[in-house]
Amino acid sequence: MxxxxxxxxxxKRPTGPRDPVRTRAAILDAATEEFNGKGLNGAxxxxxxxxxxxxxxxxxxxxxxxxxxxxxxxEETYSAIRQAEGDLHLGxxxxxxxxxxxxxxxxxxxxxxxxxxxxLGTENLHRARYLRxxxxxxxxxxxxxxxxxxxxxxxxxxxxxxxxxxxxxxxxTIASLGFFYLSNRYTLATIFGRSMDDxxxxxxxxxxxxxxxxxxxxx
Amino acid sequence: MxxxxxxxxxxKRPTGPRDPVRTRAAILDAATEEFNGKGLNGAxxxxxxxxxxxxxxxxxxxxxxxxxxxxxxxEETYSAIRQAEGDLHLGxxxxxxxxxxxxxxxxxxxxxxxxxxxxLGTENLHRARYLRxxxxxxxxxxxxxxxxxxxxxxxxxxxxxxxxxxxxxxxxTIASLGFFYLSNRYTLATIFGRSMDDxxxxxxxxxxxxxxxxxxxxx
Amino acid sequence: MxxxxxxxxxxKRPTGPRDPVRTRAAILDAATEEFNGKGLNGAxxxxxxxxxxxxxxxxxxxxxxxxxxxxxxxEETYSAIRQAEGDLHLGxxxxxxxxxxxxxxxxxxxxxxxxxxxxLGTENLHRARYLRxxxxxxxxxxxxxxxxxxxxxxxxxxxxxxxxxxxxxxxxTIASLGFFYLSNRYTLATIFGRSMDDxxxxxxxxxxxxxxxxxxxxx
Amino acid sequence: MxxxxxxxxxxKRPTGPRDPVRTRAAILDAATEEFNGKGLNGAxxxxxxxxxxxxxxxxxxxxxxxxxxxxxxxEETYSAIRQAEGDLHLGxxxxxxxxxxxxxxxxxxxxxxxxxxxxLGTENLHRARYLRxxxxxxxxxxxxxxxxxxxxxxxxxxxxxxxxxxxxxxxxTIASLGFFYLSNRYTLATIFGRSMDDxxxxxxxxxxxxxxxxxxxxx
DNA sequence: TATGAATGAGGGTTCATTCAT
DNA sequence: CATGAATGAACCCTCATTCAT
Numbered sequence: 033m034x035x036x037x038x039x040x041x042x043x044k045r046p047t048g049p050r051d052p053v054r055t056r057a058a059i060l061d062a063a064t065e066e067f068n069g070k071g072l073n074g075a076x077x078x079x080x081x082x083x084x085x086x087x088x089x090x091x092x093x094x095x096x097x098x099x100x101x102x103x104x105x106x107e108e109t110y111s112a113i114r115q116a117e118g119d120l121h122l123g124x125x126x127x128x129x130x131x132x133x134x135x136x137x138x139x140x141x142x143x144x145x146x147x148x149x150x151x152l153g154t155e156n157l158h159r160a161r162y163l164r165x166x167x168x169x170x171x172x173x174x175x176x177x178x179x180x181x182x183x184x185x186x187x188x189x190x191x192x193x194x195x196x197x198x199x200x201x202x203x204x205t206i207a208s209l210g211f212f213y214l215s216n217r218y219t220l221a222t223i224f225g226r227s228m229d230d231x232x233x234x235x236x237x238x239x240x241x242x243x244x245x246x247x248x249x250x251x
Numbered sequence: 252m253x254x255x256x257x258x259x260x261x262x263k264r265p266t267g268p269r270d271p272v273r274t275r276a277a278i279l280d281a282a283t284e285e286f287n288g289k290g291l292n293g294a295x296x297x298x299x300x301x302x303x304x305x306x307x308x309x310x311x312x313x314x315x316x317x318x319x320x321x322x323x324x325x326e327e328t329y330s331a332i333r334q335a336e337g338d339l340h341l342g343x344x345x346x347x348x349x350x351x352x353x354x355x356x357x358x359x360x361x362x363x364x365x366x367x368x369x370x371l372g373t374e375n376l377h378r379a380r381y382l383r384x385x386x387x388x389x390x391x392x393x394x395x396x397x398x399x400x401x402x403x404x405x406x407x408x409x410x411x412x413x414x415x416x417x418x419x420x421x422x423x424t425i426a427s428l429g430f431f432y433l434s435n436r437y438t439l440a441t442i443f444g445r446s447m448d449d450x451x452x453x454x455x456x457x458x459x460x461x462x463x464x465x466x467x468x469x470x
Numbered sequence: 471m472x473x474x475x476x477x478x479x480x481x482k483r484p485t486g487p488r489d490p491v492r493t494r495a496a497i498l499d500a501a502t503e504e505f506n507g508k509g510l511n512g513a514x515x516x517x518x519x520x521x522x523x524x525x526x527x528x529x530x531x532x533x534x535x536x537x538x539x540x541x542x543x544x545e546e547t548y549s550a551i552r553q554a555e556g557d558l559h560l561g562x563x564x565x566x567x568x569x570x571x572x573x574x575x576x577x578x579x580x581x582x583x584x585x586x587x588x589x590l591g592t593e594n595l596h597r598a599r600y601l602r603x604x605x606x607x608x609x610x611x612x613x614x615x616x617x618x619x620x621x622x623x624x625x626x627x628x629x630x631x632x633x634x635x636x637x638x639x640x641x642x643t644i645a646s647l648g649f650f651y652l653s654n655r656y657t658l659a660t661i662f663g664r665s666m667d668d669x670x671x672x673x674x675x676x677x678x679x680x681x682x683x684x685x686x687x688x689x
Numbered sequence: 690m691x692x693x694x695x696x697x698x699x700x701k702r703p704t705g706p707r708d709p710v711r712t713r714a715a716i717l718d719a720a721t722e723e724f725n726g727k728g729l730n731g732a733x734x735x736x737x738x739x740x741x742x743x744x745x746x747x748x749x750x751x752x753x754x755x756x757x758x759x760x761x762x763x764e765e766t767y768s769a770i771r772q773a774e775g776d777l778h779l780g781x782x783x784x785x786x787x788x789x790x791x792x793x794x795x796x797x798x799x800x801x802x803x804x805x806x807x808x809l810g811t812e813n814l815h816r817a818r819y820l821r822x823x824x825x826x827x828x829x830x831x832x833x834x835x836x837x838x839x840x841x842x843x844x845x846x847x848x849x850x851x852x853x854x855x856x857x858x859x860x861x862t863i864a865s866l867g868f869f870y871l872s873n874r875y876t877l878a879t880i881f882g883r884s885m886d887d888x889x890x891x892x893x894x895x896x897x898x899x900x901x902x903x904x905x906x907x908x
Numbered sequence: 909t910a911t912g913a914a915t916g917a918g919g920g921t922t923c924a925t926t927c928a929t
Numbered sequence: 930c931a932t933g934a935a936t937g938a939a940c941c942c943t944c945a946t947t948c949a950t
Contacts (some may be wrong), residue, residue: 071376073292077924087932091927098924110442152438153372157290160437173442201442201459208431213423214938216430218379219371223329223392224419240420247466288925296941306915308943317941490934509814511730515920525936527922536920548880574709590876591810595728611880633721637896638881642870646950649873650865655808661830662768662857679859685904709909734945744911746947755945 056094058084064105068147071154072102102193103162107169109151113141124178127187128249131202134180135245139210141237148216176203187249194251205248209241256436265314275313275372277303282441283324287366290373291321322381332360333391342398347468350421354464358429368434374458395422406468408414413470424467496522502543506585509592510540524584529587541600543666545607547589552610561617566687569640572618573683577648577676587653614641624686632689643686647679713751715741725804728811729759760819764826766808770798770830780836784844785906788859791837792902794894796867796895806872833860843876851908862905866898 062084077098081088096102120137127157142149155163163169180199187193192222211229213220217228282302285294285448296317300307315319339356341349361368374382400419406412431438436447446452500522504513515536519526533539558575560568580587593601601607618637625631651658655666665671723732734755738745751887752758777794779787785828799806812820820826837856870877874885884890 053930059403069376069378071290071292074291074376076922082449087281087930088924089932090930092925093930134414150376152435153376155367156290156435156437157293157372157376158437159288160441163438163441168443169442170444178445194265198455198459200445201456204432204439205459205463208427209424212427212431214372216375217377218377219382222379222382222422223388224396225389226419236417237423239422240424242416244424244463244467247469250466270948274913295939297939306913307941308915309913312913493934507816508728509728510816511728514918516918525934527918527936528934530921551778586816588760590873591814594875595726595731595807595810595814596874596875597726598879599878600875605877607880608882615881636893636897638883639706639894642877642894643866643901646869647862650869651861654809654813656813656815656867657820658861660817660820660823661826662834663827664857674855675861677843678855678862682862682901684907685907686901688904712909733943744909747909749911749946766948893911 033246044101052094055084055090059086059091059094059101060108061102064109064147064151066148067102067105067154071150072099072158073100081140084215090201099162103165106151106155106163107166108143109145109148110169110172113145113148113199114176116141123182125183127183127190128192128246130183131187131206131249132242135242136238139205139241142210143234146214149211152180152211153215184243188251191251193249197249202245206241207246209244213237274303274309277305278313278320279327280325280333282320283328283366283370285323286324286373287369290320290369291377294321300329315450322384325374325382325383326344327371328364328367329388330392330468332367333395335360337394339424342401344402345407347411347465349398349402350406350425350468351461351465354425354461357425358460361429361433362403364454365433368430370435371430407470410470414464416468421464425460425464428463432456472663483667493524494497497529497532497539498542498546501539502547502585502589505540505592506545506588509588510537510596513540537600541603542600544589544593545604545646547583547586548607548610551583551586552614554579562620562640565621565628566630566684568617568621569625569644569687570680571641573644574676576644577679578647580652581672584652587649590649591653626689629689631687642685644679644683647676647682650654651675672682698786706780709751712741712743716748716751716758717761717765718744719743720758721766721804721808724759724811725807727853728807729756729815732759739845756819759834760822763808763812763820764823766802766805767772767826767829770805771833775800775832775857778837780839784847785849785903787836787840787845788863789899789903789907791860792899793895795863796898799867799871800891803871806868809868810872845908848908850906854906859902863902866901871895 058082062080063075065081066080070076075098077088077091080101081091091097091101092099095104105139117134117137120133122134125133148183178198180203184193184199184202188197190193221228261393276339278299281299282294282304285299289295294317296307299320300310310316310320314323336353336356339352341353344352380421396418399422403412403416403418403421407414432447440447489493497518500518503512504518504521508514515526515529515619519529528542529535529539532689533542551606557571558571563571563597615637617643622635622637622640626633651666660665666675716737719737720732722740723737727733732755734745734748737758738748748754752761757767774791774794777790779791782790836855837860840853841850841856841859845852845854870885878885885894
């Protein structure tokens with residue numbers, strides 16, 4: 033998605049006169065790239081302006097400032113994953129299948145969206161000071177919990193899933209197993225002296241995660 | 252440990268005349284506190300100097316600069332957890348007991364040492380650029396892997412543990428389940444609208460983690 | 471020229487709103503004064519900013535940094551002397567006359583432009599590390615060598631000038647005789663206990679230089 | 690001379706306890722090297738201490754400070770060239786021969802002692818502020834002027850040398866022709882795009898200088 | 909005599925943001 | 930809507946020098 037945007041918007045050519053939508057998108061896109069891997073403090077407003085081919089002043093016009101821009105990026109990022117998650121229609125499947133699919137999707141999404149991991153890391157370093165200001169963010173997560181809760185109940189009722197599992201706890205576990213591996217892969221590779229990045233390692237981790245979660249679901 | 256040092260060294264009083272060991276320790280201590288929660292870019296050398304009660308120049312004298320100091324903090328932090336881990340003497344216990352103890356210890360340690368989580372987050376944002384320069388770091392982790400491997404083998408031999416478990420994979424999982432919850436508790440609390448910090452929640456998470464890991468070990 | 475600029479731009483009054491050309495010139499002017507007599511290391515960016523009446527940040531905006539500014543000053547300085555030299559139209563005169571004029575001009579120019587001497591001294595202390603990065607500098611000196619070469623050939627052909635004189639060697643000699651006297655006048659005055667600065671001494675040196683060069687030209 | 694000292698005093702090994710003469714010499718030697726090519730501002734007291742294998746405090750003990758050390762280096766440097774010059778016994782030769790020998794010696798000495806050129810450049814950048822404080826410096830130069838004056842008079846009396854030549858003026862010219870070429874060789878090489886450093890170029894310049902001076906002497 | 913830890917005053921540079929056009 | 934020159938506050942780091950041992 034990011035690559036697509038990068039391709040469609042030349043970083044050198046100005047966005048052209050008077051195209052607010054495009055200007056806004058270009059800024060957001062460049063900002064996502066810059067905040068990812070540089071953090072909030074490390075990111076440079078100048079770099080974002082240059083990369084987006086937009087005048088620096090526009091960032092203040094559209095987003096109020098660096099922090100406003102950062103929050104917009106954060107919201108956009110969360111919105112994107114929940115959107116993709118919703119497209120899975122997990123509610124329509126069998127309980128075990130639904131959870132297995134969520135596990136696989138989460139792992140895949142984390143691999144394909146390093147900016148999601150990075151931005152969350154940054155935001156937690158700041159103790160969610162910015163995310164907390166978001167009005168939309170809570171609502172974005174109701175469906176996920178509701179669906180998971182529904183499937184756990186159904187699975188427990190027919191004896192396929194251990195009863196009493198907290199859906200939030202379970203989701204955190206599903207996310208944990210992939211998130212930590214990927215976001216900490218650099219230090220992990222260093223301390224264990226072993227690549228974490230190559231396709232084989234990623235596959236092995238994916239299978240391991242699935243095994244861990246499904247073992248836990250068993251009654 | 253940090254708390255202890257913080258208490259014994261007044262931030263206002265100078266470290267006293269000519270006490271290199273104490274000066275070095277005071278700097279390291281203040282730096283750990285500053286890098287934790289501010290990150291590498293956000294941390295201020297001036298603040299570290301002021302908090303440690305030593306002249307700013309001494310930081311350059313002892314650590315070469317901000318980055319050298321940061322690396323020293325990182326090494327110290329890793330060293331501390333591996334040290335505490337070693338004190339558990341996991342090799343002397345029964346396999347399941349040893350792993351259960353490692354799970355509990357890890358969770359406890361993460362709770363009590365937020366600076367460990369924070370520093371690792373920061374270092375991974377920088378893709379382990381600094382940690383990679385450390386010569387000692389690999390050696391620090393041999394014992395952990397060796398012990399875990401040994402216990403997994405023993406457990407598998409007597410039919411108590413599922414065979415074929417990769418010890419590194421397992422350790423990453425054990426760490427994941429606590430690390431992600433704690434380091435991301437701020438965004439998690441925000442998106443799920445539920446406290447993650449109170450004792451009850453921490454206890455519940457601890458029990459959940461233990462259940463997940465032990466389910467997975469079962470043959 | 472420098473004096474003129476210094477007069478026209480008050481060091482206290484800001485350069486006025488939004489006048490890039492003037493801002494750039496003001497910085498360059500103040501920098502020439504500061505590098506002259508302080509050297510590269512001794513010069514202070516703060517002083518340059520203050521003297522030029524512009525914000526310190528602008529120096530980085532226009533010149534990239536202290537060293538970039540220094541190189542710009544260097545190029546400007548070289549450009550100025552070659553420009554003035556070109557205005558003599560030495561190619562249009564008789565050979566001996568042309569060289570005599572070059573000798574006189576060079577001496578006069580060195581007296582009137584102490585910053586030229588000083589900057590070259592500084593740059594040679596640094597082994598031309600900065601000048602070497604200049605793309606324009608070579609081209610600036612082609613005409614001088616060409617003209618001198620032409621006149622030496624003509625003079626030799628009609629028997630007025632000793633044949634076989636290397637134009638570069640001759641130019642270096644012409645410059646030497648004035649440059650060394652002026653740039654080293656402070657130590658020379660000290661070791662010989664005799665003023666080198668007063669008009670009479672300067673006149674005497676000028677006549678001496680002319681005599682030396684013309685003696686050498688004779689066949 | 691410098692090389693000799695550098696060889697006899699290991700930069701790593703401390704000068705040993707209680708050897709004032711050796712300590713002083715080691716500092717002076719390292720300082721000459723550091724001031725040469727770095728200038729007064731660019732030179733670092735720490736570097737001098739490290740290179741001389743002597744504690745930094747000793748520099749303050751023996752020379753009072755950086756500037757005192759610099760002056761000592763300056764005096765030492767002047768003293769060395771005048772000493773070597775005196776060893777030529779120019780007063781005992783024929784006039785033309787004596788001057789030719791002085792020209793050759795000066796050129797050779799400048800080539801072999803780049804620190805002499807560099808230090809004089811530095812000192813003149815500071816308008817001889819430090820050298821002027823030296824009590825010895827004047828006396829060091831009497832013999833040179835006296836000898837030169839004597840030989841010029843003798844040569845004029847027997848019709849071999851143009852009468853009325855000012856010995857100081859002549860000496861400055863002799864020094865100029867070599868000094869400028871060597872001290873400015875870096876910028877000269879850059880602007881003329883031609884090496885000034887190789888043996889052939891140095892030889893050519895030496896012959897040129899001799900020709901210029903001798904042409905001028907002719908009645 | 910000798911050591912090296914400690915100091916305080918700045919040096920160059922960077923940055924988010926504002927302002928005139 | 931758009932530009933990029935201009936700003937001032939800090940930030941990291943350096944250095945000559947002094948002090949306790």
